[in-house]
Amino acid sequence: MLHSIDGAIFSDARSSILYLNDFKFTEIERFYAITNSDKNRIRGWQDYKLDFTNFYCVSGSFNIGYVNATVALEKDSKLISFLTLTLQSSKRR
Numbered sequence: 001m002l003h004s005i006d007g008a009i010f011s012d013a014r015s016s017i018l019y020l021n022d023f024k025f026t027e028i029e030r031f032y033a034i035t036n037s038d039k040n041r042i043r044g045w046q047d048y049k050l051d052f053t054n055f056y057c058v059s060g061s062f063n064i065g066y067v068n069a070t071v072a073l074e075k076d077s078k079l080i081s082f083l084t085l086t087l088q089s090s091k092r093r
Helices: 087-092
Strands: 008-011 016-019 030-035 042-044 053-059 062-064 069-072 078-083
Touching (some): 053 062
Antiparallel strands (some): 008 016, 030 078, 062 069
């Protein structure tokens, strides 16, 4: 099931800060930052039935597939995926 967590931006003369205060990292084991080389390129992942994945779109836009793939809808879109399985656990499956 997909759901969204709203974030916000605070800005002043020094900088802008993007934050997601309602996102909890309690079970996150690792993360990946993905920059697609082109739009409409499909990127899939394994262990989707065992791992709970959270996504944060840094820039651009993505279509998050129901089962196991993302598609960048704009060139140079950036996505961070947060995963609940350790790398070692995911390799054992």
